[in-house]
Amino acid sequence: MRVSLFITCYNDALFPQTGKAVVNVLERLGHEIEFRPEQTCCGQMHWNTGYLREAVPIIRHFVKVYQDAETVVIPSSSCVSMMRDHYVKAAEMDGDAKLVADVEALLPRVYEFSEFLVRKLGVEDVGATYPHKVTYHASCHSMRSLHLGDIPIRLLKQVRGLDLQPVQNAQECCGFGGTFSIKNADVSSAMLADKVRMVLNTGAEVCTAVDNSCLMHLYGSLHRQRTFVRTAHIAEILAATAEGAEA
Amino acid sequence: MPEISDHRARILASIRVSLNKGMSPAQAEANIAAECANLDRKYVRTGTRATAGHDGLLELLTDRLLEYDAGVYRAAPEGIAAAVGEILAGRGKRGLAIPAGVPAEWLPQGYEFTLAEGFDAYQLDATEGVLTGCSVAIAETGSIVLQNAAAQGARILSLVPDYHLCVVFAGQIVEEVPEAFARLKATSTLPTTFISGPSATADIEMTRIKGVHGPRFLDVLLVV
Amino acid sequence: MTATETHASQWHTRDFPEAARDLLQDSQTRKNVQHATNVIQGKRNKVVAELPDWEELRESGAQVKAHVLRHLDHYLTQFEENCTRAGGHVHWAADAAEANRIILGLVQQHEAKEVIKIKTMTSEEIGLNRELEAHGIRPIETDLAELIIQMGKDRPSHFVAPALHVNRAQVRAMFQREMHLPELGEEPEDLATAARIYLREKYLRIKVAISGGNFLIADTGGLCIVESEGNGRMCLTLPDVLISLVGIEKVIPSFEDLEIFLQTLPRSATGERMNPYNSTWCGVHPGDGPKEFHVVLLDNGRSPILADREARQTLQCIRCAACLNACPVYHQTGGHAYESVYAGPIGAILTPQLHSMEEGRSLPYASSLCGACYQVCPVKINIPEVLIHLRGKVVQEDQATLMGKFSLWNIGMQAAAFLFKDASRLAMAERIGRVGQKALVSKNGFIEWMPLMLSGWTQTRDLKAMPEQSFRDWWAKEKAPGAKPADRSDHA
Known part of the structure; x- marks a missing residue:
């Protein structure tokens, strides 16, 4: 299958290793990856902060870039939820019937990375080896918007050597919420402190998720507290093999 | 004297402006009724336990009532008075208040039953408790439903006394909440009280405490 | 009135x-x-x-x-x-x-x-x-x-x-x-x-x-x-x-x-x-x-409120407070932080609307949009959706004022929107960011202090500095048609 990778704006600048891992896993499974350099952002930051009009050109740009793609894979559940939950509404708000139609035509071909592996490709074992104690943070958008359920867990359970530790209060938000973490920094920090305590309680060396946004937030505190717990996007774990160095 | 103030007109006008409706309420009522009738109602309307015999229903109701710390007893139709007598003896009561319409065959000898029609709160407060029937009981939620009807009486009766003994016939038990409403529909304008266990609060540290203002003790006699 | x-x-x-x-x-x-x-x-x-x-x-x-x-x-x-x-x-x-x-x-x-x-x-x-x-x-x-x-x-x-x-x-x-x-x-x-x-x-x-x-x-x-x-x-x-x-x-x-x-x-x-x-x-x-x-x-x-088709669902509320109990923000602050009779997620959408958006304007932002409220709501009020809708109103009204127009938030968001419309602008901004961040990056490779509105982040969190090479630069160098991969070892 020819897979078009939408890396997302923050992964592009801050987490290039996640993109490389996605390429690695999908190539290993025999798929052809393309990267359209015209891509920018899904528009979520603007939309969720209330800059609704400003989000529309960003959305239009995304649709234009990927209109003819066979399949789009995105290593971020929150960007995919932005598309599924809000793109049609944004296009309608703009009164652009063609954009509404284009969005509706494109979205069924857009997948979050772990969802793509399990729901579209039917793969759970991607041949990874990762001999570490890991805990999985279920991001809000992956649970409540994409309804990924246990998909990421199923993928992790197939990884050789991986010791998966459940985290308490898995349903509760880490407190990131995009600009919420800045506009309501105190509350966000308090939520983060609770979540970090739960993560530390697992005794895991690595905390993973399908969203680098939550992981960036969690790692911000894990690092500040000088813990030795690392974070890694699920793609990086799935890319790790016995031969190769891990991401 | 319903007060037809200009506030009435203001509110209705504001609603109609917001809904982009004409200012006249001549909106075809039939359309509204049709729309209402077409709303999704795919929830469970009838339970499945009754078809498997009445035992399942009785057990469910019993379990739920016991969870509320209500006392649950059983009697055959001809043994109601005897059972009432035993329950009262066990509770150390000498008699109870009753609403009009309680059949004589519910009442055991040797106890005093006072017809409490027209009793005020002070009079009821002085009683040892009250004996009533009910309109319907809901097994799923452990609820008994009382209306202002024969053998059930005014709402105050099952409220002020500290003890309530309720007689429930097997045929009055339904499994699901919607089944209860189907039965209550014909008398929907009567004062109606759903009672699910003794009065309770969890306002202090979410600790459930029984008996705040309503009766602290509830016994249910199931007549099978 | x-x-x-x-x-x-x-x-x-x-x-x-x-x-x-x-x-x-x-x-x-x-x-x-x-x-x-x-x-x-x-x-x-x-x-x-x-x-x-x-x-x-x-x-x-x-x-x-x-x-x-x-x-x-x-x-x-x-x-x-x-x-x-x-x-x-x-x-x-x-x-x-x-x-x-x-x-x-x-x-x-x-x-x-x-x-x-x-x-x-x-x-x-x-x-x-x-x-x-x-x-x-x-x-x-x-x-x-x-x-x-x-x-x-x-x-x-x-x-x-x-x-x-x-x-x-x-x-x-x-x-x-x-x-x-x-x-x-x-x-x-x-x-x-x-x-x-x-x-x-x-x-x-x-x-x-x-x-x-x-x-x-x-x-x-x-x-x-x-x-x-x-x-x-x-x-x-x-x-x-x-x-x-x-x-x-x-x-x-x-x-x-x-x-x-x-x-x-x-x-x-x-x-x-x-x-x-x-x-x-x-x-x-x-x-x-x-x-x-x-x-x-x-x-x-x-x-x-009925006039706003998006937000009208707010009035479906039956006041069960399940959204308060489920809300991670409410868990931290309790109800008084909302400074309103109606607290929690439903209060965050109801209160400003009851006041024609003249009061409680910070409330639509009092949520991480985690969606727990919508999940438990017994009358399916899509609270996150209404929160975003009301944020949109707040932003539009603010932009109509001089102070709002020239606020750091608005300028920042307009600038970001400008970048996101064009990949070459974005790539350029990323390059500038990598250079610009040097003033903030500590020896350990982390940002531990940021100015102005970004300071909220660094009060409890570090931020990893932007790596030297973005994904798009890596792809152009290593994977794009005509690229000459120099070294495969950085391929995860």
Whole structure:
């Protein structure tokens, strides 16, 4: 299958290793990856902060870039939820019937990375080896918007050597919420402190998720507290093999 | 004297402006009724336990009532008075208040039953408790439903006394909440009280405490 | 109507972030709130899981409520007609001042010096107690939690359990003082018994009661009130006069619709299959209950909300407070941070709308948009969607002012939007960022301090510096057609 990778704006600048891992896993499974350099952002930051009009050109740009793609894979559940939950509404708000139609035509071909592996490709074992104690943070958008359920867990359970530790209060938000973490920094920090305590309680060396946004937030505190717990996007774990160095 | 103030007109006008409706309420009522009738109602309307015999229903109701710390007893139709007598003896009561319409065959000898029609709160407060029937009981939620009807009486009766003994016939038990409403529909304008266990609060540290203002003790006699 | 006279009792003095900052320092309150919400959430999840048709009940509840809102004028007049026929008096109050005037008038007409009250958020909304007290009438709250709030001169922080931020020791101290019971024990049973004795005499004596209402039933003209303690039944049954103050959005088409809400409301609100008491009645019933019954239908900012098709669903709310119990923000701050009668996620969308977006403007931002509120809502109010919609209104209104237009937020967002329209601009910005960040990056490769509005991030968190090479640069160098991969080792 020819897979078009939408890396997302923050992964592009801050987490290039996640993109490389996605390429690695999908190539290993025999798929052809393309990267359209015209891509920018899904528009979520603007939309969720209330800059609704400003989000529309960003959305239009995304649709234009990927209109003819066979399949789009995105290593971020929150960007995919932005598309599924809000793109049609944004296009309608703009009164652009063609954009509404284009969005509706494109979205069924857009997948979050772990969802793509399990729901579209039917793969759970991607041949990874990762001999570490890991805990999985279920991001809000992956649970409540994409309804990924246990998909990421199923993928992790197939990884050789991986010791998966459940985290308490898995349903509760880490407190990131995009600009919420800045506009309501105190509350966000308090939520983060609770979540970090739960993560530390697992005794895991690595905390993973399908969203680098939550992981960036969690790692911000894990690092500040000088813990030795690392974070890694699920793609990086799935890319790790016995031969190769891990991401 | 319903007060037809200009506030009435203001509110209705504001609603109609917001809904982009004409200012006249001549909106075809039939359309509204049709729309209402077409709303999704795919929830469970009838339970499945009754078809498997009445035992399942009785057990469910019993379990739920016991969870509320209500006392649950059983009697055959001809043994109601005897059972009432035993329950009262066990509770150390000498008699109870009753609403009009309680059949004589519910009442055991040797106890005093006072017809409490027209009793005020002070009079009821002085009683040892009250004996009533009910309109319907809901097994799923452990609820008994009382209306202002024969053998059930005014709402105050099952409220002020500290003890309530309720007689429930097997045929009055339904499994699901919607089944209860189907039965209550014909008398929907009567004062109606759903009672699910003794009065309770969890306002202090979410600790459930029984008996705040309503009766602290509830016994249910199931007549099978 | 002006904001000041209409909403005289509202609390808003501080923005959410500022009010939250103080509450976050109050570790006792936070502990009380977290304990209480965890307990209710746990019970709620258990009894909801028991129902195989929970989703169907939610859907039906949402559809019935949405239908009513589309025809609110029809159902209100139908209710009025049937309630009047049953012997009730229906009053209409467009705003808080009118509602207070009507209720005060009725109480004075009966020469009552005291009234007993069932917990009602609408009364809190219009500041009724203060109005009564100003006219020499003593309102006595009979719900245990409301009594605690009233005695402590406190504010409710949750609309099902208004005193959940207070613990038993705090209640005991208050009751010892106010009820003159120096020997009072600390067990919840002792405290409830004290309240029972304190209030019982009042139920028997006081002749006027004031309530809210959970549902107005259009086809019978009846009301439904859902409660636990029996204080509600006392107030609804014993006095000669009953006055119920109910928001206009509380109407439902028929008695039988209760079969939906009496399943979803108790399970959502207190985690019970059914709460101990539900009462329904129509008007006046000879020989049973009050001799005089009044309903005050309160608009107070509700009807204009109907005009906003996106946000109208806010009025579907049945005040179960499940969204408060599920909300990770509420868990941290409790209800007082919202500075509003209506706290939590539903308060964050309802409060600003009730005030035509003139107050509570920070509330739509008091959410991480985690979606837990929508997931538990028994009438399927998509709270995150409405929050974003209201943020959109706040932004648009701000942009219309000079200060808003030149705010750092607006400038930053406009700049970002400009970059995101074109990949070459974005790539350039990334390169500039990599150079620009050098002033902030510590020796360990992390950013530990950021200026201005970004400082909130670094108060508790580090930020990893941007790596030297973005993904798009890597791809161009290594993978793109015509690229000359120099070194495969960085391929994860």
